[in-house]
Amino acid sequence: MKNLYLILVLSALVACTGSSQKEKPACVNTPVEPFTGLPVFDLQEQYPEKEIILQDIADVRYVVLETGDSSLVGIRPILMTDSFLVTVNKKSDVIFFDKSGKYLHSFNHTGMSGEEYGDVVSGYCIDEKAREIFIYDGLQSRIQVYGYGGAYRRTLKLPQNRMFASSIFEYDENFLFGEDYRLVDSQIGKYPVNKTPYYKISKKDGKLTSIPITVKERIRDGLSYTVGDGAFGYVSLLMSPVARFGSDILIADYS
Template identity: 35%
Template sequence: MAGCGKGNNQATDNFITVDVTANYPKKELILQDFMDVEYIPLETKDDFITTGWLHAISKEIIIVRNRRRSSDGDIFIFDRNGKALRKINHRGEGSKEYTFLLGVTLDEDNNEIFVNDHFSEKILVYDLFGNFKRSFNHKENRQYHMEIYNFDRNHLICRDNALDKNWQENQNVFLIISKQDGSIIKEIEIPYKEKVSSILFPADRSSLMPIRNRTLVPHGNNCWMLMENSSDTIYDFFSDYSMVPLIIRTPSIQSMKPSVFLYPAVLTDQYCFMQTVKAEWDWVNDTGHKRTNLMYDKQMNAIFEYVMYNADIDNKQPITVTSEITFGNKEIAFVQILEAPDLVEAYGKGQLKGKLKEIAAGLNEESNPVVMLAKYKK
């Protein structure tokens, strides 16, 4: 199977074929059987209260913001053990400020953070202490969403979320851009027949309902999975601009009504995790987008519908690896935020084990959350 998990950049001609209409056998997984798990309690201080929406993590720091659509502008920086270091907030109307904080991308090599101001269509660059360095606009007719990652020392890789007056995406949605001025270095071309949108509208087009799964997913070392809604192939894209098929879906997305999309998630040495989403919405009851979690087992050469549990929490709450924030490095596959009130309750019921139990013993319901890191096994 093509892939570059854990730094392996050797690709083959093999790929996974997934029938998105099939009913696959079910399989139960325990996270600790194939991942190393680390828990980091975020220090709680009077001026350091956060919902803990994790946006970046390196060998030395953790960067989170609050999960609020109104964007209070706070960027919290903790050290790698969860100790509070500093808080940055440059929300405002000035040339060196952001009006809306959608996402934060950490450039560990250059000690910079890129703040994506979605509403102003601008990216602002600060050092790790919040000092302004430069800014650049999203390019005309382009709008970068939350999927922005380091590509190399001088470039970012991102997904263009712009829609034209007919609510259609640009032909090429994945871009390599300059870290200095935002200029487009490369548009990544993924072949398809006709554009297929994942955005649904009611009959009067008074609102919209997008599918919010990630379509640009970093994994391993200098490798990204690219999912174009209109294509039947999910590709692995490498730092030398080469691209190989990773997953082939059937039937063709071009033939489906309603559409069933297949999104990539986490890739390990043994498993490839995915999720299907049926693009169907009940506007009266405000429900829909049925999701099915799938996993390809490389050793068994078979696909399963999986349910996954954390062995340190005995409450049978499943884990999904289709995370809002994914991390492209050799250590971390995905993260989960564990809320303090949930941990306090589970501790009281005797449902926790090991290190997580020790951490929960020192929490109260007002504590900052605990970050769970799922790391590739060494």
């Protein structure tokens, strides 16, 4: 069954557990009681069709982004605040535009030092109130936090047996929201399938709080495989099952 879950409010009692992997244990807060009351949409059901004209429910505006040597963008998501448009391009440049599309500035902190991120930016999100951007460095299992101008703020160290890729989002003033997709496919063998893959990530220190939503028989719209030398490969449609919907978060994981 393919289900959609809409997260409206997340609150639960928590208890701390450790990691059983060989790397340094990371604290993951695990709620005692399952989270209930979420709306669930069965995509295999037949629902009445209703035609909706977008202009009737929202204002539509087209913004042409200024292009130049410092402002070339790709297909990555463009984040919008009340004042800025922000994106990351193929070269891992973080680029800022104003709401009219005018290029403002950019920065690039790729590298392997404690204040830099890897060549491939897996995901990113912004905290408009704190004027911070969070860059997920999946290769080093961490999130690097910078100010809007590119000044380094702090590092959020994450467990090595979790991988959030593009599925990190602004949640509230204290937490990010993330979906772990590494522990999806039991074919990998190294780790068991993660049936509770959703987490709140502390903006202060990176500690994870598990959100008690269980996805039974969780699958992904992709294929994992291993080759003769033990190397691991993954083919995907590059479709994230998680998206922001106003102040809510829409989960469309397959199960």
